[in-house]
Amino acid sequence: MKPYEQLPRELTRILGERWSDTAANRLLYSRDMSAEITLKLRDQSGDPNFAPMRPHVVCWPEDAHEVVKLVKLANRLKIPIVPFGGGSGVVGGTIPVRGGMIIDLKRMDKILKLNNEQGTADIETGMLGWKLEAELNRTGYTLHFPTPARSATLGGYLAARSADVEDRLEEAEVVTPRGELIRFGRHAKLFPKIRTKDLFVGTEGTCGIITKARLKIQPLPPAECYRGISFNRLESGLMAMRLIIQANLRPTVLHLHDPLSLLFEHSRETSTSEQKTLMTQLKQGGQNWLLQHPRMTTLLNLLPLEVILIVGFAGEKTFISEQEKIALSLCQKVIARDLGPGPGEQWKQQRHHPSFMIPQLFDEGGFMDTIEVATTWDLLEGLYQKITRALQHKVCLMAHFSHATPDSCAISFTFAGKTGSYEQDLALYQEVWQEAMETCLLAGGTISHQHGIGLLKAPYLERELENCMKVFKAVKKKLDPAGIMNPGKMSL
Ligand SMILES: Cc1cc2nc3c(=O)[nH]c(=O)nc-3n(C[C@H](O)[C@H](O)[C@H](O)COP(=O)(O)OP(=O)(O)OC[C@H]3O[C@@H](n4cnc5c(N)ncnc54)[C@H](O)[C@@H]3O)c2cc1C
Numbered sequence: 001m002k003p004y005e006q007l008p009r010e011l012t013r014i015l016g017e018r019w020s021d022t023a024a025n026r027l028l029y030s031r032d033m034s035a036e037i038t039l040k041l042r043d044q045s046g047d048p049n050f051a052p053m054r055p056h057v058v059c060w061p062e063d064a065h066e067v068v069k070l071v072k073l074a075n076r077l078k079i080p081i082v083p084f085g086g087g088s089g090v091v092g093g094t095i096p097v098r099g100g101m102i103i104d105l106k107r108m109d110k111i112l113k114l115n116n117e118q119g120t121a122d123i124e125t126g127m128l129g130w131k132l133e134a135e136l137n138r139t140g141y142t143l144h145f146p147t148p149a150r151s152a153t154l155g156g157y158l159a160a161r162s163a164d165v166e167d168r169l170e171e172a173e174v175v176t177p178r179g180e181l182i183r184f185g186r187h188a189k190l191f192p193k194i195r196t197k198d199l200f201v202g203t204e205g206t207c208g209i210i211t212k213a214r215l216k217i218q219p220l221p222p223a224e225c226y227r228g229i230s231f232n233r234l235e236s237g238l239m240a241m242r243l244i245i246q247a248n249l250r251p252t253v254l255h256l257h258d259p260l261s262l263l264f265e266h267s268r269e270t271s272t273s274e275q276k277t278l279m280t281q282l283k284q285g286g287q288n289w290l291l292q293h294p295r296m297t298t299l300l301n302l303l304p305l306e307v308i309l310i311v312g313f314a315g316e317k318t319f320i321s322e323q324e325k326i327a328l329s330l331c332q333k334v335i336a337r338d339l340g341p342g343p344g345e346q347w348k349q350q351r352h353h354p355s356f357m358i359p360q361l362f363d364e365g366g367f368m369d370t371i372e373v374a375t376t377w378d379l380l381e382g383l384y385q386k387i388t389r390a391l392q393h394k395v396c397l398m399a400h401f402s403h404a405t406p407d408s409c410a411i412s413f414t415f416a417g418k419t420g421s422y423e424q425d426l427a428l429y430q431e432v433w434q435e436a437m438e439t440c441l442l443a444g445g446t447i448s449h450q451h452g453i454g455l456l457k458a459p460y461l462e463r464e465l466e467n468c469m470k471v472f473k474a475v476k477k478k479l480d481p482a483g484i485m486n487p488g489k490m491s492l
Contacts (some may be wrong), residue, residue: 011057061107063108067209093455093486108211109153112139123215125210176207224313229308237334239328244311291416368415
């Protein structure tokens with residue numbers, strides 16, 4: 001009997017009715033939130049020859065032991081497996097390029113244990129991030145996720161190293177590609193100190209399925225405060241950001257928005273008066289025109305537009321005011337204007353709004369995507385300028401800086417375009433990615449900070465890692481000799 005003919009009986013034995021091979025489910029699980037797929041499916045003018053890559057079956061296990069059984073079955077039948085969280089990834093990480101079995105973990109969505117003394121929570125990784133935060137808040141705790149997508153799961157955050165959740169990871173449970181259930185932890189008595197975590201966190205489901213995680217949690221802060229600080233040059237804003245993070249202050253938010261990002265994404269209180277006027281004019285019909293004539297956005301560089309840093313602190317009121325005082329004094333070193341709490345509060349309210357603009361833009365026949373890169377502070381402004389120069393005459397381009405550490409910082413470029421034809425849109429979209437990745441590698445940046453590599457950036461990963469890729473491939477071969485765990489992703 002052929003492998004796929006055996007599947008229905010075997011799956012029913014393991015999961016009962018919690019699996020499906022219906023055409024509707026196979027189509028639903030053929031994609032993630034990658035902009036390129038949305039573009040191909042955009043409307044009647046999309047690609048008539050585009051054939052989604054469907055899985056053969058979709059499975060919904062309820063615990064790690066069922067995941068073990070599914071992985072052992074897939075090994076025996078040599079069937080590819082794709083771990084699936086919320087499907088909100090934007091790099092094609094869950095696309096079943098060789099068909100096979102989707103393992104959707106969303107039924108594994110419980111907080112198993114809260115340890116008040118240690119300040120930790122044991123959580124099943126299929127839990128949605130927003131639900132996890134809401135449930136923790138009800139018990140007086142928080143994870144302080146920055147700005148995660150509403151539909152992402154804890155497993156997806158860990159697999160793609162999103163939302164800084166990795167920094168809170170104490171222990172985890174993983175099903176390896178051979179179907180063994182293993183645990184690793186920060187406090188393991190290991191010598192030499194091998195960081196087992198690096199095999200599974202950030203490897204996008206290519207080396208195993210993370211089923212459970214112990215995370216460090218914090219008591220809900222009694223107060224939080226956000227404010228906006230304006231600078232008349234990007235260089236000054238970046239220096240202020242670096243001084244704040246290198247002074248060991250502990251902001252919960254530190255985001256620097258370039259002028260166009262303020263215009264398009266946060267166009268009320270965060271904007272200066274010139275930016276507000278410009279935005280009103282653009283909204284009266286100009287926005288569409290600007291998408292088709294992105295070269296005109298370069299003229300904005302001639303206006304006295306400011307950049308704005310959003311900084312937020314949480315904790316006791318005295319702690320917050322002390323930290324804010326130091327942050328403001330550091331900003332004054334590079335000439336800054338304190339805009340008070342208004343822009344910060346507005347940023348907090350509207351931080352998910354840019355995501356809601358995406359469907360509208362596609363509906364109107366355009367496209368939009370985000371390129372996130374990162375580098376060390378000494379190369380940061382150069383990286384921003386080089387990518388901006390390479391792209392700003394092709395598409396409308398805006399950026400913000402975030403995820404600052406004492407050594408490095410990430411840049412998220414959002415680009416949007418519209419040519420009037422599907423073929424030209426697709427060609428332009430692909431050209432923008434290629435140019436951005438090439439420029440990033442030449443400027444000393446890393447091609448991904450928190451969205452992952454998936455299929456989209458796989459061609460560039462080998463160039464970034466050079467000889468290390470050989471080591472990575474050898475490790476993968478040892479862990480997954482049958483090559484069934486999320487094949488094709490991360491160039492593996
Ligand atoms: C509108 C929007 C806004 C976004 N905003 C942000 C943002 O602010 N910050 C950010 O970092 N990202 C953001 N993202 C990207 C996305 O939400 C993250 O990459 C997120 O981590 C994906 O989680 P998920 O559960 O949806 O994973 P999925 O898309 O289901 O999977 C992503 C990858 O992880 C693997 N995977 C999933 N679960 C597991 C598991 N348990 N074990 C092993 N591998 C697994 C998959 O195989 C795949 O390779 C955004 C996306 C959208 C669409």
